Amino acid sequence: MLAVLLNAGGVDSQDWSGALGQVTLVKVETIPLVEGDLRWVFPQLADPAEVLEVLLRADARMRRLADHLGVRPGWTGSGLEFWRYEHVTDIAGFAERGDVSFGLELWFPRTELLKAPRRGPPWEVDAEISVRCNARRDCGSHTIEELPETQYASPIAAAGGVLAAATWLLERGSAAPLSWWRERDRRSGHP
Ligand SMILES: [Zn+2]
Numbered sequence: 001m002l003a004v005l006l007n008a009g010g011v012d013s014q015d016w017s018g019a020l021g022q023v024t025l026v027k028v029e030t031i032p033l034v035e036g037d038l039r040w041v042f043p044q045l046a047d048p049a050e051v052l053e054v055l056l057r058a059d060a061r062m063r064r065l066a067d068h069l070g071v072r073p074g075w076t077g078s079g080l081e082f083w084r085y086e087h088v089t090d091i092a093g094f095a096e097r098g099d100v101s102f103g104l105e106l107w108f109p110r111t112e113l114l115k116a117p118r119r120g121p122p123w124e125v126d127a128e129i130s131v132r133c134n135a136r137r138d139c140g141s142h143t144i145e146e147l148p149e150t151q152y153a154s155p156i157a158a159a160g161g162v163l164a165a166a167t168w169l170l171e172r173g174s175a176a177p178l179s180w181w182r183e184r185d186r187r188s189g190h191p
Contacts, residue, residue: 001041003149028085032078033059040082040089041106041154043119054159055080058166059093065102065170066095069178080162088118099132100178101141104165106158109151122151123158129167131182135190142187145172
């Protein structure tokens with residue numbers, strides 16, 4: 001998830017060498033859930049309404065989490081949003097306050113930049129709570145808690161995975177003050 005978050009923001013494709021080492025930035029367009037088309041992610045959907053209904057419940061949970069943290073959710077202010085790359089579209093949601101980030105992503109598992117359009121199945125849902133690296137050599141972010149990566153064979157099952165992830169993030173984010181997450185960073189300062 002780190003690489004994707006770094007990529008977001010509409011930067012043109014380029015290689016960038018910085019404190020994090022060699023990072024490839026790719027162009028991504030961010031679109032609020034309700035302004036996009038679920039068939040970007042699930043092209044076989046005849047009627048997106050059922051899947052959308054589940055995703056809207058997840059969207060509401062992510063917005064509640066952002067409200068709780070006193071921040072605006074996502075890049076667009078939407079609880080969930082489409083992240084459109086050149087050949088693939090993901091659905092993501094996050095709420096960040098200070099150096100603590102609560103994020104989820106529904107994506108088509110891949111290990112490299114795609115040269116042609118590809119989509120699920122399967123679709124994978126990831127969710128994690130992370131803190132910004134505070135070591136002298138900044139490595140990006142440190143995962144404090146995460147859900148097991150789970151793959152789904154159908155759009156409605158994947159949407160259910162997103163809802164479960166958003167519910168988990170809201171519960172965890174509401175359970176403790178933000179400083180608690182920083183204190184739990186065992187790699188803090190990279191001893
Ligand atoms: Zn680090």
